[in-house]
Amino acid sequence: MKEITIEDKAEKKGTEKIIKELHQIALDFKELETEKEILEITLKAAENLLNFNLCNILFVKEEKFVSAASSSEFEEEKRSISDTSIAAKTYNEKRSFIIDDLQNHPEALSVKSIYKSALSIPIGRYGVFQAAAPDKNFFTENDLELAEILISHFTAALDRVYAQDKITEQKKYLSTVLKAIPEIIILLDKEGNYLNILTSDSDDLVDAKDKLIGKNVKNILPKNIADKYLKYCKMVYQEEKQKSFDYRLNIKGQEKYFDVIFSPVTSKEKKDKIIVSTIRNITELKINENQLKKQKIYFEQLFNNSTEAIVLLDNDFRVLKINKKFELLFGFKESELLNKNLDDFLLPDDFIKKGREYTKKVKNDEKVEAESIRKTKSGGKINVYLQGFPIKLVDGQIGIYALYKDITERKKKEKQIQYLSFHDEMTGLYNRRYFENELNRLNSSRKYPITIVIGDLDELKMVNDTYGHKKGDEYIINAADILKSTARAEDVVSRIGGDEFAVILPTTNQKEAESFCLRIQKNIEKFNQDKDLIKPLSISLGFEVMKEDGHQSLSKVFNKADQKMYINKRRKYNKTSY
Structure with missing residues (x-):
């Protein structure tokens, strides 16, 4: 076990301290209201807390990188996000990089010669954060992790501010028909006192309207909510900008969610500003939102942890998303297939036509199930069981859901079982079952004349009894090899018994x-000459020919060939030539 040194402990303690300070920065971000403030704190934290020499925050504007904030002056031209650069790679691939040798990196832009190494981190959909240092190999994985924590807080703050700005823009209105809208309209002064309440439905009020008017929010609402009301009333009064937040409230024993927007309005009568708070019941929306979040989590878990390879496609069969199993099975990363036609990558040349047919069916709102062949990134081929399902909404089909299951091993076993069911395990020749099937098939064929040759090893019993069955098996295997090498490709060579062989010779x-x-006999003689055998290999043969005009069946031809074989065997024993 590695001994933990004092330096290790110090480094760990220092890292923990930085993480705590980064957490505090995340809390500070929640109080910021502008992009500029967020940029300033982020840059300051990167320089002072993370000790980065040079920092630069690039935002994407109109498909180009623009420096939004920097710790020193840059004379940098705008670059396209499609260019070959570290920033472009970081942004497009949505992942971070450490560059140990900045000057010799092929994708690095022209930078000052004093900077030798850098790190680059994506800022969500907004841009890229980059830091540089005067030494090579300056940045560590720990630096990267801490910087990624900072940038994640930075990104979240931007999301909030931009979302807030969007809400503010969308809700710059004051309706003259206040009672006709479903929201509750409450007029407040800058101190948070209720001036008036306008609503057609009082079910969402904590008390009757006449009991609320004239009172202060801190005497009506729970302290945490009242404090926010008072805070935003003062801010809106001073800044004359809309503010909003969400909160949860228990009304008459029922939990409800509300969204409140504060807007400044000038009162002509009082010649002063008042605050209009527009309160909307978003309980159903929150419930649906929570359900959607749960469903998304369930889907992501099922999708990513599925034992089958899954891919989501649009209606043009372009890849939208793949799961981990898909990456493992086919060898492609999601970034390699994203927005590309899946057929162009998975279909082998001899399966293109059939594969396109499957694609067309699913695009035409049909379910597809089939066993087929697909290729991997490395070019290998695998057997798959594939399923394709159209994804439909009320408005029609929006995409395709495809699953692939690797059945290569099953197919191998099926082939092996099929092979063993028709082949002799010892010799690899066809077995008696296959031989008899071929006799039945050839009975109705037109491959006349058809010859059947029967062969039987001589004195195999003596070899088995004298030298053992293992030695006898060698004679059987050798005889099988000679028969197979002598026969043509279309001939059927079978082992139909212990030492008995049969060959079907069409035409x-x-x-x-x-x-x-x-x-055969010559090949056996040559084999005996080349091998130093304890006893020469010998086989007795007999054959019979079935002519086209004959009326006998192949089974009778077989019997006659068998009889001739035994006649020849007896002649051999009587030293009569074949």
């Missing part, structure tokens, strides 16, 4: 059959 006449048997 083979009497003379050709005799020649085939002679070749």
Whole structure:
């Protein structure tokens, strides 16, 4: 186990302190209202807290990077986010980088020669944060993690401010028909006193209207909510800008959610400003929002942790999202396939036509289930069970949901089972079952004349009894190899018994059959000459030819060939030539 040194403890303690300070900065961000303030605090924290020499915050404006804030002066031209640069790569791939040798990095822009290393972090959809240092290999993974924490708080603050600005822009209005709208309209002064309440429905009020008017919010609402009311009333009064926040309130034993917008209005009668708070019941919206969040979490968990490869596609079969299993199965990262046609990457050349047919069916609102072949990034081919489902909403189909299951091992086992069901395990020749199936099939074929050759090893029992069955098996295997090498590709060579073989020769006449048997015997003789055997390999053969005009069946032809084989075997024992 590695010993933890004093330096390690000090570094860890220092990191923990920085993280705590970063957390405090995140809290400070919540009080900021402008982009400028957020930029200033972020830059200050990067310089003073993280000890970065040079920092630069780039925002994307009209597809170009623009420096929004910098710790020193930059003379930097606007660059497109599509250019080859560290910033572009960071922004487009949405991931951080450490560059140990900035001057020799091919994607680095022209920078001052004093800066030798850098780090680059994406700022959500807004841009890129970059820091540089005068030494190579200056930045560590710890620096990157701390900087990413800071930038995550920075991004969240921007999200909030921009969202707040959007709400403010969208809600710059004062309706003259206040009672006709569903919101509660409450007129307040800068001290938070109720001046008037306008609403057609009092169910969302904590008390009757006449009991509320003239009182202060701090005497009506819970302290945490009242404090915010008072804070925003003063801010709106002074700044003449809209402010808003959400809160939860228990009204008559029921939990309700509200959104309140504070707007400044000048009163002609009093020649002074008043605050109009527009309160909207968003309980149903919150409930639906929470349900959607849960559903999204459930979906993400099911999607990412599925044991099957899943891909989401648009109606043009372009990739929108893939899960981890998909990346593992096919070898592609999501960034490599995003917005690209999936068929261009997964379909092997000999499956393009069929694969396009499947795609067309799913695009036409049909479900597809099939077993097929797909290729991986490395070019390998795998057997898959695929399913394609149209994704439909009320307005129609919006995309495609496709699943892939790797069935390569199952297919291998099926092939193996199929092979074993028709092949002799010892010799690899066809077995008796396959041989008999071929006899039945060829009975109705037109491959006349058809010859059947029967072969039986000589004196195998003596070899087994004298030298053991293992030695006898070697003779069987050797005989099988000779028969197979002598036969043509279309011939059916089978082992139909312990030491008995049968060969079907389609379109083979009497003379050709005799020649085939002679070749076997010559090949056996050559084998015996080349091998130092305890006993020469010997086989007795017999054949019969079924002619086109014959009326006998192949089973009878088989029997006659078998009989001739035994006649030849007896002749051999009687030292009669074949």
